[in-house]
Amino acid sequence: MKAALIGAGQIARQHLACVNTLPGVQLAAICDLSPATAEAAAERYAIPSWFTDHRTMLETVRPDVVHVTTPPTSHFRLAIDALQAGAHVIVEKPATSTFEELQTLTLRARQVGRHVVEDYNYVFNRAPQEILRRIETGEFGAVTHVDVLICLDILGPDGFADPNAPHPALNLAGGAIADFLPHLASLAHAFVGPHRSAQTVWSKRKPSLLPFDEFRCVVEAERGTATLGFSASAQPDAFWLRVYGERMQATANLFETRLTFDGPRSVPKPLRPFFSGLEEGSDIRRAALSTLLRKFKGPGAYEGLWEFLALTYQALGSGAPLPITAEDVLAVNRMVEAMKPTERVAIKELAI
C-alpha cells in the first residue's frame, strides 16, 4: 500500500516514524505548505517525493492511504479531496471542526467505498488495551464507571497560549481544550459506549488567551457512566484513567506506563487491602523503571498511535474490520459535540 501525508508538522513525525516500520506499506509522498518542511521530512524519512500542493500530490502519487496531520480546521477539505482521489483517510483528531462536516465526510467515504478513520491513539495505549482485554475475558466484570482526567499545563507562552502566534486550535469551540475532547470521548466510548446525555462545566481559572482552561463533564452512556475532565492548573502533568468494574478497578496514567489493578483476592477480607497495596507498590515500581527506559527509545506516550496505525493498515490490507469504524467515529464525535460549550452553558469565572 502507498501512504502519503498531508501536513509535516509535529504529530506527523509519529505517523512517519511508525508507517516506515509497517510491513507492506510504502511512504510514497509528503505534502506541506512549507517547501522546506516537506523536503526535510522527505529526507529524514527517505520519502521519494514531496509536494506543497496536496491536489498535485494526490494526482501524481495516487496514494492508497492519506494521513491528514494538518491543523484541525483544514482537515475537512483535505480529507474530502483525498477521498475523491480514491484514498482511505486517517485523520488526526479532531477530525473536523463541526459534526456536520464529519457527517458529510463519512457519507462521502461511504459513497466512494473508502474509509475515514479518526486517530484515537490513547485508546490503543497498552494500559487501556489491557483493561479492555480483562473486560473481554470477564475477569474485570461489567464496567460501571470510567473517570478520565487530563492534567496538562497548556498555559505556557510557547504552546496554545502563545501571545504572538494564536494556536489553530483556539478557533475550535472550547478553544485549546477542544483539541483534547476526542481523547476523553474516545476513552469513555471504549469503556461505556455511546453517550445518552452529558452535563458540562467549562471554566477559566487563570488569565490567559484561552477561552477556557478547566473542563468537567458527567456522561451517561449506554453501558455506564463517565466523568471526563481537563485541568490546565492541576500539576504535575498526568493523564489519569480509572475504570470501575463489578469485580475489579483499574488505574492508569497514560503519560506513563503505570497501570494497577485492584480486585478480589483469595485471602481473608481484612488482609485484602494489605496484599493489594503490596502488589500495587510493586507494579508502580516496575512502571517507574519502564517509563524511564522508554524515554530512550520508541514512541513513548504515543505508543497507542503506533498500535492504532499498525492495526488500521493490517485491516485495510486484509479487508478485516477496522479498529475504529465509521460508527465509532460518529458516536465519539456525537459525545464531543455534546461536550462542547454552548450559549446555554454557564461559564463560571473562578476568581483565583
Add this chain to the structure above:
Amino acid sequence: MKALVTGANGFLGRHVVNALLARGIAVRAMVRPATRVEPLGWPASVDIVRADLRTSRELASAFDDVDVLIHLAAVVSGGEDAQFAGTVGGTERLLEAMASSGCRRLVLCSSFSVYDYTATRDVLDETAPLQQTPDVYSRGGYTVAKWWQERVTRRFAETHGWDLTVLRPGFIWGRDHGYLAALGQQIGRHHVVIGPLTRIPMTHVENCADVFALAAADPRAKGHTLNIVDGPGERVWTYLSDYISGTGKRGFRLPIPHWLASAAVRLAFVTVFRRATKVPAILTPKKFDAMLKPLRFDNRRLRETLGWTPPLDYQQCLARTYGPSPAPAEALASWSSGTAASTSAQR
C-alpha cells in the same frame, strides 16, 4: 542606509540594533506582537514593526525603503518541530516577502552548529566540513533548524540574485548569558568540566553585534561566509572560573579529560544506547563533539575580509557581562540624537 533587523529584541538583536545605530544606519526593528519594547530603551528613530514570522500575513511592507535585511530571528526553545517551524518556516515567509520588495542585500545569522565537528580535524574554520543529510537529523532541533535556515536562505539568494553574507557566530556570551554548553555538564551548582583545557569558540555579544553592523555596511562582506569568534577562545577552566567568580554561583568543579569522556560516551552509545532513538545530547557522540571537541578556532577570514578586530577585549567583556549594568545615559551615548522610543527609558 536602512536595515531591517528580525529578532531585534533578542539577546543578540538588541545589541545589533545598538551597533547599527552607532554606525549611523537607520533601523527598522521587527519584534513579535506581544513584545514590550519599552525596557529596551530604543530611541524614537528606531522604526518598530510588529510581526511574527510564523503567522503574520503581511510581511512585505516591512521591507519598504529597506536596503539590507539582517535576519537574526530563530526559535531556540520548544521541541524540534516548533524550532523548525519557527526558524525555517519563518525564514521562508520572510524571504518570500523580501522577494516582492526592492531589497537585494541580506545578512544571515547562521551558527557554528552547521559544521560537522566529528569530521573536523584540528582547526574549525570556514573550510571545515558541514553537516550532511541525513546525518544532520541526528544532531537535534537547534542544529537542524539552523542548518535548514542557511540552506533555504542560500537557495532564495541564488534564485533572486541577492547579495548574501552568512555570518556564523560561535558561542555568544554576555550579560545573563554567561553559561555555555561548551562548559560540560552542570549538576545543580556543580560542574563536570569535560576537557578543562579545551578552547571555546566564543564571541561576546557586543563584539558579535559589531560584526553584523559592519557586514551590513561594508560591501566587501557581500558573497562571503564568515565565522565570528573574538579570537582563539578562552580555555573552559578559565572561562568557568570567571563565570563562577562573576556570578557568585559557587560549586564544585570536577575536571575530566576530554579523551576519557569521549571514550565513555562512545562506548555507552554503541552498547547501552545502541538501539535507543532518544538519547540525552551529551551522550550522543555527534552532539558531544559539537559541544566539547577540542579544536582550534580563528577569525582570520573575518579579519582579512572586513579588517575587523573585536572592539572589546576579554577583560572588558567580563566587565560588561558581570560588572554593574551600564547606566541608561551611558548606553545611549553612542546613538544619534532623538527622543527615546519608550516612556520608561526616559525616566
